[in-house]
Amino acid sequence: MASIYDFNAAQLSGEDVPLANYKGDVLLIVNTASKCGFTPQYEGLETLHKELSGKGFTVLGFPCNQFGKQEPGDAEEIANFCKLTYDVSFPMFAKIDVNGPSAHPLYEFLKDEAKGMMGSKSIKWNFTKFLVDRDGNVVKRFGPQDTPEKIRAEVEALL
Known part of the structure; x- marks a missing residue:
């Protein structure tokens, strides 16, 4: 059976990273966009990451341009936007597809493990957002309207 740790993903820098590097951490995996009504959630995601990373929590951001073309930038533009606008320190990965024939295998796995509405x-x-426990199990899927502040208690319950 596949596990979250069986996947690799390229960071914005282009470096291929095994998700096994995050073994033992509680993860919140999020498909992001720079020009979306939900983009201000970067602030809450960064707050969660900073405040809880010492307890073994990591946010993983995956830019995606599939929804309203709201992530049009290249890797450098995305990195600059995240750093300059929200001072993002959590890992940001290369732009991916989350749906369709080109969907990243990680997202195919996440969607199989935690269905939506x-x-x-x-x-x-x-x-x-997908919440993953310390053992790599996908615990829950949250919709875009579920802000980082709203789901904080569920994150902390896994720490």
Whole structure:
């Protein structure tokens, strides 16, 4: 059976990173976008990351341009936006697809493990979040409207 730790993903820098590097951490995996109504959630994600990383928590950001073309930038533009606008310190990965034939294998796994509303598999919009426990189990999917502040207690319960 596949595990979250069986996947690799390229960071914005281009470096291929095994997700096994995060073994033992609680993870919040988020598909992000720079020009979305939910983009201010970067601030809450960064706050969660900074305040809880010492307890073994990491946010992983995956830019995606599939929803309203709201992540049009290249890796350098995304990195600059995240750093300059929200001082993002959590790992940001290369832009990916989360749905369709080119969907990143990690996202195919996440969608299989935690279905959306009414059992749907596809990601509906930017800032969908997947909570993963310390053992690499996908615990829950949160919709874009579920802010980092709203889900903090569920994150902390796993720490």
